[in-house]
Amino acid sequence: xxxxxxxxxxxxxxxxxxxxxxxxxxxxxxxxxxxxxxxxxxxxxxxxxxxxxxxxxxxxxxxxxxxxxxxxxxxxxxxxxxxxxxxxxxxxxxxxxxxxxxxxxxxxxxxxxxxxxxxxxxxxxxxxxxxxxxxxxxxxxxxxxxxxxxxxxxxxxxxxxxxxxxxxxxxxxxxxxxxxxxxxxxxxxxxxxxxxxxxxxxxxxxxxxxxxxxxxxxxxxxxxxxxxxxxxxxxxxxxxxxxxxxxxxxxxxxxxxxxxxxxxxxxxxxxxxxxxxxxx
Amino acid sequence: xxxxxxxxxxxxxxxxxxxxxxxxxxxxxxxxxxxxxxxxxxxxxxxxxxxxxxxxxxxxxxxxxxxxxxxxxxxxxxxxxxxxxxxxxxxxxxxxxxxxxxxxxxxxxxxxxxxxxxxxxxxxxxxxxxxxxxxxxxxxxxxxxxxxxxxxxxxxxxxxxxxxxxxxxxxxxxxxxxxxxxxxxxxxxxxxxxxxxxxxxxxxxxxxxxxxxxxxxxxxxxxxxxxxxxxxxxxxxxxxxxxxxxxxxxxxxxxxxxxxxxxxxxxxxxxxxxxxxxxxxxxxxxxxxxxxxxx
Amino acid sequence: xxxxxxxxxxxxxxxxxxxxxxxxxxxxxxxxxxxxxxxxxxxxxxxxxxxxxxxxxxxxxxxxxxxxxxxxxxxxxxxxxxxxxxxxxxxxxxxxxxxxxxxxxxxxxxxxxxxxxxxxxxxxxxxxxxxxxxxxxxxxxxxxxxxxxxxxxxxxxxxxxxxxxxxxxxxxxxxxxxxxxxxxxxxxxxxxxxxxxxxxxxxxxxxxxxxxxxxxxxxxxxxxxxxxxxxxxxxxxxxxxxxxxxxxxxxxxxxxxxxxxxxxxxxxxxxxxxxxxxxxxxxxxxxxxxxxxxxxxxxxxxxxxxxxxxxxxxxxxxxxxxxxxxxxxxxxxxxxxxxxxxxxxxx
Numbered sequence: 001x002x003x004x005x006x007x008x009x010x011x012x013x014x015x016x017x018x019x020x021x022x023x024x025x026x027x028x029x030x031x032x033x034x035x036x037x038x039x040x041x042x043x044x045x046x047x048x049x050x051x052x053x054x055x056x057x058x059x060x061x062x063x064x065x066x067x068x069x070x071x072x073x074x075x076x077x078x079x080x081x082x083x084x085x086x087x088x089x090x091x092x093x094x095x096x097x098x099x100x101x102x103x104x105x106x107x108x109x110x111x112x113x114x115x116x117x118x119x120x121x122x123x124x125x126x127x128x129x130x131x132x133x134x135x136x137x138x139x140x141x142x143x144x145x146x147x148x149x150x151x152x153x154x155x156x157x158x159x160x161x162x163x164x165x166x167x168x169x170x171x172x173x174x175x176x177x178x179x180x181x182x183x184x185x186x187x188x189x190x191x192x193x194x195x196x197x198x199x200x201x202x203x204x205x206x207x208x209x210x211x212x213x214x215x216x217x218x219x220x221x222x223x224x225x226x227x228x229x230x231x232x233x234x235x236x237x238x239x240x241x242x243x244x245x246x247x248x249x250x251x252x253x254x255x256x257x258x259x260x261x262x263x264x265x266x267x268x269x270x271x272x273x274x275x276x277x278x279x280x
Numbered sequence: 281x282x283x284x285x286x287x288x289x290x291x292x293x294x295x296x297x298x299x300x301x302x303x304x305x306x307x308x309x310x311x312x313x314x315x316x317x318x319x320x321x322x323x324x325x326x327x328x329x330x331x332x333x334x335x336x337x338x339x340x341x342x343x344x345x346x347x348x349x350x351x352x353x354x355x356x357x358x359x360x361x362x363x364x365x366x367x368x369x370x371x372x373x374x375x376x377x378x379x380x381x382x383x384x385x386x387x388x389x390x391x392x393x394x395x396x397x398x399x400x401x402x403x404x405x406x407x408x409x410x411x412x413x414x415x416x417x418x419x420x421x422x423x424x425x426x427x428x429x430x431x432x433x434x435x436x437x438x439x440x441x442x443x444x445x446x447x448x449x450x451x452x453x454x455x456x457x458x459x460x461x462x463x464x465x466x467x468x469x470x471x472x473x474x475x476x477x478x479x480x481x482x483x484x485x486x487x488x489x490x491x492x493x494x495x496x497x498x499x500x501x502x503x504x505x506x507x508x509x510x511x512x513x514x515x516x517x518x519x520x521x522x523x524x525x526x527x528x529x530x531x532x533x534x535x536x537x538x539x540x541x542x543x544x545x546x547x548x549x550x551x552x553x554x555x556x557x558x559x560x561x562x563x564x565x566x567x568x569x570x571x572x573x574x575x
Numbered sequence: 576x577x578x579x580x581x582x583x584x585x586x587x588x589x590x591x592x593x594x595x596x597x598x599x600x601x602x603x604x605x606x607x608x609x610x611x612x613x614x615x616x617x618x619x620x621x622x623x624x625x626x627x628x629x630x631x632x633x634x635x636x637x638x639x640x641x642x643x644x645x646x647x648x649x650x651x652x653x654x655x656x657x658x659x660x661x662x663x664x665x666x667x668x669x670x671x672x673x674x675x676x677x678x679x680x681x682x683x684x685x686x687x688x689x690x691x692x693x694x695x696x697x698x699x700x701x702x703x704x705x706x707x708x709x710x711x712x713x714x715x716x717x718x719x720x721x722x723x724x725x726x727x728x729x730x731x732x733x734x735x736x737x738x739x740x741x742x743x744x745x746x747x748x749x750x751x752x753x754x755x756x757x758x759x760x761x762x763x764x765x766x767x768x769x770x771x772x773x774x775x776x777x778x779x780x781x782x783x784x785x786x787x788x789x790x791x792x793x794x795x796x797x798x799x800x801x802x803x804x805x806x807x808x809x810x811x812x813x814x815x816x817x818x819x820x821x822x823x824x825x826x827x828x829x830x831x832x833x834x835x836x837x838x839x840x841x842x843x844x845x846x847x848x849x850x851x852x853x854x855x856x857x858x859x860x861x862x863x864x865x866x867x868x869x870x871x872x873x874x875x876x877x878x879x880x881x882x883x884x885x886x887x888x889x890x891x892x893x894x895x896x897x898x899x900x901x902x903x904x905x906x907x908x909x910x911x912x913x914x915x916x917x918x919x920x921x922x
């Protein structure tokens with residue numbers, strides 16, 4: 001963790017350089033710090049998060065959905081659900097926000113090298129997985145086979161549709177989509193991500209599974225992966241909770257003696273299974 | 281048979297026959313303190329007691345525990361409970377019924393004829409024969425207004441004093457500016473611990489107006505202007521609904537005379553509308569009940 | 576031992592009050608609170624334990640972190656740092672131990688230090704006052720403390736017959752005594768009267784008790800107020816939000832909107848503490864929240880930061896409206912049969 005700035009509760013001023021509708025109630029924000037993204041964000045790793053301030057309302061944590069390797073703009077997917085996200089959704093390109101980060105731990109990408117990867121994203125949970133995918137695709141030779149399962153309630157809620165061709169066309173990479181409710185144009189799989197996972201029936205041999213989505217989705221996917229023979233240290237998740245500092249001080253985001261903001265948000269299931277408190 | 285024994289017998293009968301899932305009553309806790317008890321097992325009924333330190337208004341637990349009839353996905357764990365209720369507490373049940381928090385058939389009310397609760401109840405080792413709480417000194421009803429089983433005989437009303445009424449008269453003699461200064465001086469000490477709100481049977485909004493995430497009406501700062509809004513707003517929301525158990529004032533750690541504030545509004549309701557909260561399951565005249573058919 | 580007379584002490588305190596902010600126990604509407612005083616005459620010398628701890632001098636109930644000025648598309652942020660030097664008189668050893676526990680979170684090694692807390696800590700001198708006896712609800716000796724523990728203050732006083740035995744613990748304490756007349760007397764203050772100890776299960780022993788039905792039963796009478804956390808010397812959960820500047824503060828430019836980012840006390844016992852936007856609440860039950868609070872104090876916090884997050888001051892026992900008693904919880908956990916969680920079955 002970079003301790004260059006003494007007051008970690010002070011946000012840095014940033015401008016919204018891109019605001020785009022991605023899905024109903026979900027917007028993509030591209031953010032650039034006013035004084036350049038600096039050393040801290042140049043070192044952002046997949047899995048980390050940042051607090052975005054909607055000045056006048058407050059701040060909330062969001063997974064960083066971009067990698068510095070692909071450009072300096074920090075990207076986030078923001079779903080409108082509460083006070084802060086509603087205030088953010090009222091902003092447009094050129095408006096100022098605050099950024100605090102990068103915070104949290106990251107996916108151990110080095111440990112994943114030479115392994116096959118199984119990446120499962122549900123709804124807006126796909127956003128924190130995007131830097132994982134980009135890292136793999138931009139360093140394709142370092143990783144084994146990549147299987148992506150991408151799910152949403154409805155086709156309009158599938159994130160990053162404009163990238164699917166890129167993902168599919170990469171070497172040794174397959175993309176599978178599924179929705180709970182199709183629309184008239186949908187010709188892909190219909191059903192829960194667990195059903196899709198069962199259909200694909202991936203081998204756990206030399207494979208790491210990474211899941212992100214609503215807690216109940218993580219629960220059922222993870223249970224199925226375990227049944228399929230994935231050991232706890234072959235299953236990674238990224239968890240979330242209500243947070244107010246992101247620094248391990250306010251005490252709010254604990255799961256037992258683990259703090260999601262400092263010991264996470266990325267956890268292997270080996271760690272999660274030790275936790276007495278459920279993330280559900 | 282002592283009142284405690286009668287309550288235990290009734291609890292045993294209700295639990296054994298499956299008429300209720302839980303009996304909400306009182307038990308002796310550590311350090312000689314009486315405290316709320318939740319008994320689901322017939323073998324546990326011996327825990328239940330009745331004494332002069334049974335100060336808690338147990339009806340505050342009812343909206344959270346009982347599945348409301350109009351909500352199919354109600355969160356409460358109980359279908360039907362028995363509750364030990366003093367005369368004042370029983371009026372809170374009428375307020376709940378008027379507001380459809382639950383239905384009458386979900387309760388078996390074990391009403392207790394009460395001779396008053398002592399000062400210091402709830403704290404360590406109160407003097408069981410000590411002076412009565414202010415609300416009990418002014419109380420003229422010794423029998424609950426609604427019950428299924430009545431425990432004990434209503435003791436006669438002998439002396440009635442009204443210490444809070446006297447304070448009310450002092451307040452009424454002040455100028456409005458003087459009154460505001462009096463109240464702000466008290467609210468200044470408030471910690472926004474919300475003990476008063478949480479103990480109150482009439483305060484049962486799923487999210488309190490004064491605790492919204494979007495700071496719509498007040499912010500979250502523990503400062504005088506916020507605390508003024510909270511206390512005055514809460515008092516207005518209780519007008520015609522507060523039954524004067526005074527538990528709010530008992531639990532306040534900084535001795536804010538909250539029940540005095542509520543009494544002022546209750547007195548206004550009596551004066552202007554001839555209305556006293558909880559005498560019948562009828563809503564407060566200053567609240568509007570929507571039927572759902574409004575255009 | 577060195578003795579300072581009552582008269583000399585009041586002289587010392589008056590001098591401090593002239594130069595810095597003096598905070599001391601004060602009688603207030605039937606309670607004792609730590610409040611700023613103009614002189615020793617305002618101090619309630621005869622007190623047991625103030626309602627709230629000295630935590631509020633380092634971690635106030637409401638604190639402005641920064642101000643935000645908005646004008647059109649422009650935003651200017653300004654950090655707000657506490658400035659005043661303060662001296663706190665009458666710090667009971669349990670409260671001093673509480674500050675030490677908070678140091679582990681706000682000024683410690685594990686997470687970035689908090690500059691607001693750090694500044695106040697740097698600018699504060701603690702004058703401790705030993706207890707002559709443990710109160711009805713005190714159990715400091717069961718959590719590693721003592722009614723006459725001196726290590727966590729700058730200057731320690733113990734009441735004796737002709738005044739106070741005084742001991743400088745730090746150089747700050749030394750400098751407070753500059754120019755003060757002290758009498759040298761043989762002997763030592765008589766030891767304080769102690770309570771019977773309470774069993775406190777060690778940090779590692781709690782995990783097995785997590786699933787016990789005890790917690791749900793305990794939670795049934797909990798009202799989910801915040802009294803226990805607010806009176807506690809070590810509870811430090813907080814909420815952060817942007818709000819308009821309080822009424823009455825100057826607003827230099829009518830075209831600019833002035834706001835502040837405040838941090839306020841919160842408590843994990845509150846119903847909506849973990850509720851996320853969208854409505855899901857992972858700790859929806861009172862029992863789950865109470866369980867978290869007790870585990871945090873005796874198991875999670877020591878594992879995360881080092882010290883126990885309980886000083887045995889007994890305030891939570893005094894204020895709980897429904898008699899949730901930490902000593903009762905500790906005894907229950909100590910007596911619990913460990914619950915064995917079945918191993919996960921993998922294919």
